[in-house]
């Protein structure tokens with residue numbers, strides 16, 4: 001059976017209602033594709049805790065986790081990813097790219113232009129039509 005991987009992604013929105021998009025590195029699954037920063041939920045961890053931990057590890061960024069956007073399941077060749085996305089706000093810290101090779105702040109209507117990891121497509125659809133997060 002394929003590995004079942006529970007993943008959380010942070011849809012960080014800034015004061016201009018732009019969304020933080022992050023590009024995966026070469027040499028890993030989904031190389032050079034765009035994703036929301038985040039990662040795997042560890043044993044015993046709540047999704048919001050996992051998200052806060054991952055953002056600190058990957059970007060040295062402290063966030064406040066907000067509303068859940070959606071949960072989708074996608075079958076990749078390396079496993080099945082269950083991705084849950086949450087709106088989030090950056091509280092402090094300057095974003096450092098410790099795992100990603102690039103990042104962009106894009107207006108909602110422009111996020112579709114990137115080459116997203118396939119599991120992210122349903123979330124992208126919701127976000128691009130979404131109203132600004134409170």
Ligand SMILES: Nc1nc2c([nH]c(=O)n2[C@H]2C[C@H](O)[C@@H](COP(=O)(O)OP(=O)(O)OP(=O)(O)O)O2)c(=O)[nH]1
Nearest residue numbers: 007009028029035036037038039040081117119120
């Ligand atoms: N963080 C994140 N991961 C996503 C998204 N969409 C998507 O398919 N994924 C996949 C990529 C990875 O296979 C998995 C996330 O796990 P991860 O970020 O901890 O793993 P990774 O492949 O970068 O690194 P590793 O620890 O397995 O070496 O979920 C997304 O929007 N954000």
